[in-house]
Amino acid sequence: MGALGSPGEGFKLENPIKSVGMKLFLIFLVSILFFVLTVGFTSYGISKGVIQKKVGDASEQTITQAGQKLDLLYAVYEDLSMQILLDEDMKRMLADIETMNKGSYDYLQLRQKIGDKLNVYSYSNKTIKALHMINAKGEPISSSGNALGKESVTQEDWYKSIVENNGRATWLETRAKGFSDGQGSGVATFGLGRLLKNTSTNTQQAILLVEISVDAVSKELSDINMGEGGQTMILSQDLKVVYAKDAQTIGQKTAVPITKDGLVEDSKSTLSSDNALQLVYFKSAKTGWFLLGAMPIAELVKDAKIISNITWVMAGIAALIAVVIGIIVARMIGTPVIKLRNLMKEGEQGNLTVRMNVTSQDEIGQLGQSFNQMMEKITALVQQTNRSAQEVLETAGELTDASKKTAISAKEIAVATEEIAGGASSLAVESERGNELTHNIGMQMKSVIDSNVVMGTAASDVQKSSEQGIEYMAELIDKTNATEAMTRDMVEKVDKLKESTRSIRKILDVLNNISKQTNILSLNATIEAARAGAAGKGFMVVADEIRKLADQSRQSIEIVAKFTETIQKEIDETVSVLSNAYPIFQEQIVSVKEADMIFKEVQSHMGGFIGRLSEVTESISNLNESQMVLSDAMSNVSAVAEESSATSQEVASLSAEQLNISSGLVRLSDKLEQLSNSLQESLSKFEV
Incomplete structure (x- = not known):
């Protein structure tokens, strides 16, 4: 077993980014930079917030103190205006000037006195x-300083505001050229107005307008410093500039991004709409105006920028330290790991003789020792496998011959069982079809029997209904005959009633003649009583009462005659209706008799139909019994055929399975032989 030479032999670095050393280096670098930048920028954010809050609180206190001083200044002007309006000489002169002619010398002299008083x-x-000083018509009376320059100021907005406040101090927004429309010096001024009323009549007497230079406010705010880029201004409730160092903005909408909703409290420190300015404001209790201080946030936190710069410097130093540590780690860990990787690649190519020189006792040294032990065990395993493969190859040859013989026998048995199973399946299919046909016939027979039962029930119901209809028709005939007799009696009685009304009319005529005669007799008695004089007065009263009674009788007879005539007309109409109804009753009797004959014919026909329906039901019952016997026989045939087919198919399936097993056994034997050859070829590549 050989070993590699020097530690650097075979050192290759195919892709540096995928190496363990590079990954460790990147982990050190990213981790250190992350913690340094996180701590630095967190400190920067906290410092920025603290500075901004402290400056905002201090500025709010400064603005509040300045606003309170301005309120004291405003109070001085309000007191002065009240002092002027309460001056008794001024009140007297204003009352006198209202009664004077404008063209008179006294008017001009008094106007001069008012002007001197104002001066x-x-x-x-x-x-x-x-x-x-302006009169009730809006016409200027007198002024100290620049005159208003208008004959009437009633259309001015500031004049209407003063009148609406009804004597309360009214503060007017700054005008770039004053309230004199550019007359005189044209210095920017804001105003204070009050309405003076006549105490005796409680009517408007005059209006006082005080023009105050914005320099008065400028002096109070000159010591306030909002820093570089900051500004201090006074805004009206409509956010128009009342005072600012930039005189060009006075009277215009403020450019500071703020809304009315942001100025709802008396004093507060807040941010502008675009978050670029730190705003502090104070709302005047006298004028309702806002003293506003605006400071750029970037200017406030510029000192905290040092922390951000230091953070970047420390991040650069940390990056250099991380690079150095990464290089050291890469040399300590990366080089041995790459060497071990190259040895493994040689073992992958089949060289099982490679070994690693171990010089250290750390984890990498232990890894090298484990690699050497693994290679030794793999070598022993390859040698033992090579011997086993040779033995398997010899056994596979013998198994292949036996498997081929078994496969030929199983194939012949499978063909025979397939033919038997096919015949049994055909018989089972035909018997199943016959069974289904008999079952369908049985279902249809059952349906026919049920229909016959329903028809018999319906026929019985129809027969019962016919009998009940005949009974109803008989009752209807009797009632119709009774109605005819009653109608005939009614006609006769109405005729008799008609004759009675005629007799009543004759009696009424007689009574009418009697009342006329009684009336004539009472008239004659009255004449005779008149002739008799005083002796006939009593008889005259009696004659007058008889005449009244005759008139009442005549009126009653006329009313009864009208009622009798109405009864006579209604009787004639009743006779006419009954005469028309009598032929209809005759026709109704004929129709009822015809309907009775029809019901009797229906009853006769339904009796014959029920008899025939009973005969059909009996024949169908006999046919149903025969069909049930046939169905049982077909079921027995089908069961026997299915059992025979199942047995044949099971035998065929077993034969086919045996054939497949035999074929598989042949394939496995061939495959085992191929694997044995392949194993020998693979093992021949290893060098042991």
Whole structure:
């Protein structure tokens, strides 16, 4: 048994990426980089969040303090406006000027006094650019500083807001050129307005408008520093800029990405809609405006960027360390493993004499020793297998000859049993077909018997129905005759009633004549009583009562005559209807008698039909008994044929199975001989 020479002999590296050393190197590199980058960027994220929160809290506190200072400033202006409106001299002058003619000298003089009064107040605060007093019609009365420059300001939005607030302080958004429409200096100002009412009439007397320079706000916010790229501004509730260092943005919609929904609290630190700005705001309790500070988040966390840079540097150093460790590991593990792989490839080609030189006692050295022991055992196994293969080859030859003889005998037996099984199968098929035919005949006979029973039952029911119909027809004839007699009696009675109504009419005529005569007699009695004078007054009353009674009798007779005439018409109509109905009753009697004759003929015919149906049922019963005997005989024949066919098929199956076994045995013998030859050829390739 030979061995390879030097450790580097046969060292090959077909694909470096698939080698164990390269895989270990990549595992070290990826693991170290993963942990270094994870720790570094986690630290960066935590530091970034902490810095952002701390700066946000500090900025929120600064903005809140500045907002509170602005509220104090706003309160000063509100107090000043209230002081002006409560000034008794001002109230008196405003009341007087309402009653004066605008073209008079007194009006101009009083207007000048109001202006002087306003100048006194404006001089007390240098941040006030102008004070305007406007009458109830929206016409400017007087101003300190720049005039409004309009004859009427009732259409201005700020004027409507002041009127709607009904005396409360109304803060007006900043205008880039003031409220004087560009007149005068055109400095940006925001305003404060109040409505002055007449205390006696509770009606609008005047409006005070205070124009305040944005410099007043600028001074309070000049010390606030939001960092590089940051900005501080005041926004109205509609997010329009009231104050900003960039004067071009005043009065416009703010460019900071924020919505009204983000400004629902009194003060808060939040993020902009695009998450690029850290926002802190304070809502003024006086004006309702928002003092907003905006700082770029990138500028806030720029100091934390150092952690990110250090992380990348450490990742590079860790990568170099991983490369060095990977190379060392590859040399310690990869080289012996590749050497062992090459030895195994030689053993794969049939060289069982290869062995590995073992110089270490670690796992790789133990692996080399195990390889040497495996090769020795494989060599011994190949030698023993070679001897066994020779013996198997000799036995396979003898087995092949015996199997061929057995296969020839089994083939002849299988042919004979196949012929017997074929005849038995044909007999079984024919008997089965006869059995099915007799069974079908039996089923049809049973169906015919059942139909005859149903027909007999139905015929009996029809006969019973005919008898019942004859009875009903007899009753109907009797009732129809009774109805005819009743109709005839009714006609006679109606005729008698008609004669009675005629007699009533004659009596009514007599009564009518009597009432007429009574009426004439009462009239004559009245005339005679009138002639008699005072002696005939009593008789006149009696005659008048008789006349009234005659009139009532006449009216009653007329009503009874109408009722009698109506009864006479209805009796005539009844006679006409009964006259028309009588011939119909005659025809109905004839039809009922004809129907009775038809029912009797049906009953006679159904009796003969039932007799014939009984004869047919008896003949079918005899035929059914004969068919049952034939069916039993065919069943016995079919059972015997099936048993014979099954036995023949079983014998044929056993013969075929024996033939297959014999053929398989021949094939196995041939295959065993081929395997023995192949085994000898394979073993001849090994070098032992």
